[in-house]
Amino acid sequence: MTALFESREMADRASEKLKVYAQPQRLMILSFLAGGESTVSDIDNATGIGQPALSQQLAALRRAEIVKTRRDGKQIWYELADDTARLCVNTMEVILKDEPDKQQLLAAAIPNALLKKRKSATAGTAGFAKIL
Template structure:
């Protein structure tokens, strides 16, 4: 592993990636997706981010290669692109929530994917949704 201070190109790449994370609504979306794949309406219900802003932030997350999409009929599902993104979001949640005070606490907090507070579908979608 190369240290960031040893590689300017890597430092530039890290800064660009951090810029994508460094927006409150995008962090909220990523945190929501940490709990599993969601539709736009499910993300909207969970985060209370209005539709125009939500669409804009999801587009930024797609451009930043932090989320991926899957289409099923007319529904578009969003999910984190990989385990690295999930690890980064879990780390931020653990560190900035004040839940950890040591490296071992952090290791424990990020070892398991966070499935607390899953987002439940609302309305007719809740009735019609088939769980996998």
């Protein structure tokens, strides 16, 4: 993996991505969506952002491919686009607290897929040990 200091192009891309996150209303939306898929009205009720600002911020998050949508009749459902977006939001929430909890930081930084692999590897080892 190339470090940011080694590539101006990577640093530029990272900076542009961070600009999308660096807006209070977007952070509120993303934090809410970290809890799961929601409708526009759910997001509005939880955040109190209101129209048309909510629509503008959701559009910016869609363009940046940080959220994705699905339509169900007249309802549009929003969710975080992928595990990378979820990891960014979870990590920011932990890091930016007044007094970050190191255990929460570690938990936010380790993707769930990696944790699942570790658990299944341990279970397999334990199962093997029982056979012996």
